[in-house]
Amino acid sequence: MKTSKRNLKSFIIFSLTMISGLLTVEIFLRLTEISLPSYVYDDPKLGRTFRPNAKIFRADAEGFCISQVNKYGYLGKPYDREKNRDSLRICLVGDSFVEGMQVFDRNHFRTILENELKQGLNRNVEVLNFGIGGIDFRVMYFIYSQRILEFNPDIVLFFVKDDDFLSADVLPAPEIIVRDNELAIDYSFLNNAESKLRRTFKIVRNFSLGNLSKEAFEQFYLGRFWKIVLDKMNFLLAKGQKQEPIHQPQDRENDRYFGVNTKIIRQLDIDANKHGTRNIIIKVNSWPSYYSDILSREKIMVFDLESELAHYINDEIYFKAFEEFGHWNYFGHRIVADYLAKSILLLYDQDKNCQKE
Amino acid sequence: MVFNSFIFLIFLAIVLIAYYRLPRRYRNLFLLLCNYLFYIYFDVRFASLLLAITVIDYFLAEKIQAFSSYKGKKRILIIGLITNLLALGIFKYFNFFMDSFVSMISIFGFHLSYKALELILPLGISFYIFQSLTYLFAIYLEQIEEKYTLLEFAVFVSFFPTISAGPIERASNLLPQIRQPRSFSSSHIREGFILITAGMFRKVIIGDTAGKIVDHVFAQPQYFASLEIIMGILLFAVQIYNDFAGYSSIAKGVAKLLGFEIMDNFRQPYLSRSILEFWRRWHISLSNWLKDYVFKPLQFKFRDYDHWGNIISLLLTFTLCGLWHGARWTFIIWGFLHGFYMSFSLLTANLRRTIRQKLVRSESLKKYSQISITFFLVTFSWIFFKAESFGNASVIFERLFHWTSSELTLRIVIIMASYSLASIFIDFIEIKFQSQAFLLCFSKPVRTAIILTCWTTIFLYLFTYEKSPFLYTRF
Numbered sequence: 001m002k003t004s005k006r007n008l009k010s011f012i013i014f015s016l017t018m019i020s021g022l023l024t025v026e027i028f029l030r031l032t033e034i035s036l037p038s039y040v041y042d043d044p045k046l047g048r049t050f051r052p053n054a055k056i057f058r059a060d061a062e063g064f065c066i067s068q069v070n071k072y073g074y075l076g077k078p079y080d081r082e083k084n085r086d087s088l089r090i091c092l093v094g095d096s097f098v099e100g101m102q103v104f105d106r107n108h109f110r111t112i113l114e115n116e117l118k119q120g121l122n123r124n125v126e127v128l129n130f131g132i133g134g135i136d137f138r139v140m141y142f143i144y145s146q147r148i149l150e151f152n153p154d155i156v157l158f159f160v161k162d163d164d165f166l167s168a169d170v171l172p173a174p175e176i177i178v179r180d181n182e183l184a185i186d187y188s189f190l191n192n193a194e195s196k197l198r199r200t201f202k203i204v205r206n207f208s209l210g211n212l213s214k215e216a217f218e219q220f221y222l223g224r225f226w227k228i229v230l231d232k233m234n235f236l237l238a239k240g241q242k243q244e245p246i247h248q249p250q251d252r253e254n255d256r257y258f259g260v261n262t263k264i265i266r267q268l269d270i271d272a273n274k275h276g277t278r279n280i281i282i283k284v285n286s287w288p289s290y291y292s293d294i295l296s297r298e299k300i301m302v303f304d305l306e307s308e309l310a311h312y313i314n315d316e317i318y319f320k321a322f323e324e325f326g327h328w329n330y331f332g333h334r335i336v337a338d339y340l341a342k343s344i345l346l347l348y349d350q351d352k353n354c355q356k357e
Numbered sequence: 358m359v360f361n362s363f364i365f366l367i368f369l370a371i372v373l374i375a376y377y378r379l380p381r382r383y384r385n386l387f388l389l390l391c392n393y394l395f396y397i398y399f400d401v402r403f404a405s406l407l408l409a410i411t412v413i414d415y416f417l418a419e420k421i422q423a424f425s426s427y428k429g430k431k432r433i434l435i436i437g438l439i440t441n442l443l444a445l446g447i448f449k450y451f452n453f454f455m456d457s458f459v460s461m462i463s464i465f466g467f468h469l470s471y472k473a474l475e476l477i478l479p480l481g482i483s484f485y486i487f488q489s490l491t492y493l494f495a496i497y498l499e500q501i502e503e504k505y506t507l508l509e510f511a512v513f514v515s516f517f518p519t520i521s522a523g524p525i526e527r528a529s530n531l532l533p534q535i536r537q538p539r540s541f542s543s544s545h546i547r548e549g550f551i552l553i554t555a556g557m558f559r560k561v562i563i564g565d566t567a568g569k570i571v572d573h574v575f576a577q578p579q580y581f582a583s584l585e586i587i588m589g590i591l592l593f594a595v596q597i598y599n600d601f602a603g604y605s606s607i608a609k610g611v612a613k614l615l616g617f618e619i620m621d622n623f624r625q626p627y628l629s630r631s632i633l634e635f636w637r638r639w640h641i642s643l644s645n646w647l648k649d650y651v652f653k654p655l656q657f658k659f660r661d662y663d664h665w666g667n668i669i670s671l672l673l674t675f676t677l678c679g680l681w682h683g684a685r686w687t688f689i690i691w692g693f694l695h696g697f698y699m700s701f702s703l704l705t706a707n708l709r710r711t712i713r714q715k716l717v718r719s720e721s722l723k724k725y726s727q728i729s730i731t732f733f734l735v736t737f738s739w740i741f742f743k744a745e746s747f748g749n750a751s752v753i754f755e756r757l758f759h760w761t762s763s764e765l766t767l768r769i770v771i772i773m774a775s776y777s778l779a780s781i782f783i784d785f786i787e788i789k790f791q792s793q794a795f796l797l798c799f800s801k802p803v804r805t806a807i808i809l810t811c812w813t814t815i816f817l818y819l820f821t822y823e824k825s826p827f828l829y830t831r832f
Contacts, residue, residue: 212817
């Protein structure tokens with residue numbers, strides 16, 4: 001009897017200390033921002049979305065960024081949905097390159113572009129960053145149609161890389177498909193395994209410790225467990241395990257998204273006329289040539305950022321993450337901003353000249 | 358293999374089981390094998406130099422012991438010093454000195470070119486060479502009279518808990534323990550495990566996470582506002598302390614598990630009231646080594662110069678201390694700065710005491726102001742320690758003196774305060790319980806819960822992020 005009472009007392013003390021310990025760690029992680037509650041969540045209607053007002057802290061091999069999602073759920077300065085008539089409003093949409101969580105917002109090309117255009121055009125310019133990591137061209141269009149248009153942009157810049165056209169997006173998100181020769185949204189993602197897993201972690205990710213657990217679990221989920229545990233000795237288990245190279249189709253026949261991408265490109269042209277926006281595609285790196293043909297046919301404006309970046313060596317414009325080059329570094333952001341500002345200013349000069357004529 | 362990895366924890370568990378199952382007479386041989394296994398895991402090439410230094414120093418020590426004349430002993434000691442320092446010089450400093458020499462003579466219009474040696478810096482070279490030298494000194498000064506076998510000496514030089522970043526153990530402390538039979542003790546295991554837990558928490562959760570910010574701020578300071586630069590500097594003070602104190606605590610814990618008692622390397626240094634006290638509490642094994650084998654002989658040499666003799670000795674010792682840390686001018690400046698602080702405090706001791714007595718009446722105010730000033734001076738000097746070059750350091754100073762505001766002021770202040778408080782809190786507990794293994798003072802359920810919480814966080818972090826090497830393993 002005495003022993004069981006003592007054991008119960010020990011158990012209660014143990015549990016209380018454990019709870020207090022975990023709470024202390026949670027507070028410490030939040031205050032030091034080592035790990036914060038997740039700044040993204042999986043919205044059943046919008047897919048992976050930024051949590052409004054969520055704090056962002058990233059410091060890894062590639063870069064360092066302390067930031068915050070604004071109250072409207074995009075990155076950078078918060079601009080209201082209603083636009084001042086005298087302002088020029090530009091919306092950016094793209095993947096992690098546009099999200100740019102490797103630099104502070106003041107060094108992001110969004111801010112530099114905004115400042116350069118303000119000076120160049122002598123009017124108020126607002127640049128809104130709708131970039132979010134891991135999305136492809138179809139999700140970009142989804143964000144454009146479901147969120148960006150609400151903000152009445154004058155110009156929308158789509159930052160597209162080769163894999164944005166070619167590969168399926170890795171995130172569970174609503175998918176743009178062609179149904180009855182029209183663009184439609186497919187919500188079947190809600191039934192896939194990853195989406196279910198993310199929903200399981202939904203509450204957990206609201207805690208710093210929970211988010212850290214989720215990140216750790218992700219390593220396990222991605223099959224990196226033994227590599228992390230065994231380090232150099234991983235060869236003992238890795239024998240015979242060969243990673244298949246990801247095959248990217250480079251021909252039109254095998255490109256399963258060619259149809260939907262073409263439809264989106266056409267729709268962008270239609271939407272531009274309908275909403276009075278200027279939709280511009282920024283070519284970040286090489287696409288298969290058949291996409292260039294479609295773009296020129298559909299009269300969608302393309303800014304060739306790839307040619308501009310080709311003037312620099314990788315070391316100059318990209319962060320080096322371990323052995324590979326990652327995202328744009330500080331100088332990279334500056335180059336991108338300068339190029340975009342120059343191109344947009346040229347566009348406005350051409351417009352002025354047309355009006356004069 | 359680094360302490361903050363799963364593979365090390367697996368290695369340690371296997372070593373411990375095998376070690377205590379083996380008959381006592383085989384334990385040293387087994388330990389030697391483990392030492393070399395641990396060491397070659399980093400790079401197999403490192404082992405040859407370690408082996409060479411071990412054999413050379415052992416036979417030189419034998420020679421010193423064999424000589425009866427003082428002159429003969431001294432000659433062999435000098436040969437030993439030259440051999441060890443030459444190895445250190447070639448592997449660690451050759452390119453640095455050649456670069457500096459070529460740059461210097463180019464000022465006078467001479468242009469020389471040389472082929473830089475493509476050498477890899479063997480891990481822990483500065484530590485094990487200094488540790489091995491303590492044996493030569495101890496034999497020379499007749500602090501050790503017993504004769505040790507090559508096996509025992511090899512275990513001492515390559516002792517895996519201390520080889521990569523110290524503490525620099527004295528032969529007179531560790532060798533007798535290597536000779537003694539060691540038996541399994543559950544209290545040692547408990548204490549060792551607690552020391553490893555505390556060290557891992559310090560290293561992985563405080564040091565490494567602070568280091569992530571520090572590395573970016575110091576790599577490209579031109580992109581950061583003044584307050585962010587201050588955060589980088591302050592967090593470096595937090596990082597280096599928790600990284601190194603964490604390492605020392607793990608080393609002490611691992612040694613304890615194996616039945617060894619190694620020295621304390623840290624005693625809450627940021628709570629020091631003067632630079633002199635700081636060096637009595639920071640990297641104690643190195644500062645004692647330098648005091649005994651550099652400062653004291655220099656002080657003796659310059660004994661006729663009174664105060665100035667001490668000052669010259671201090672400046673030289675600390676400049677050497679800077680150079681010991683790495684082949685870079687910024688390290689030398691860092692060391693010189695500490696020598697300057699010490700000399701200045703020596704010269705102005707009386708004046709400062711008078712001012713203090715007149716201006717500050719409250720004892721606690723005096724104490725905290727002294728701690729703050731010392732911390733400020735130490736943190737200021739870290740700028741040179743961390744900066745890769747003068748150019749880098751000058752950008753940091755430029756950003757500090759031309760104040761630019763940050764839009765993230767509140768968050769940055771909170772981050773700085775949280776890291777500092779966490780670090781101070783651990784120090785405070787250590788002082789209160791007068792032990793690094795303070796968890797032993799708690800009841801079993803409390804202790805178990807705290808340990809479990811710590812390891813949960815450590816494992817999660819180790820799984821999620823790339824492990825960072827210990828800062829001092831680079832030296």
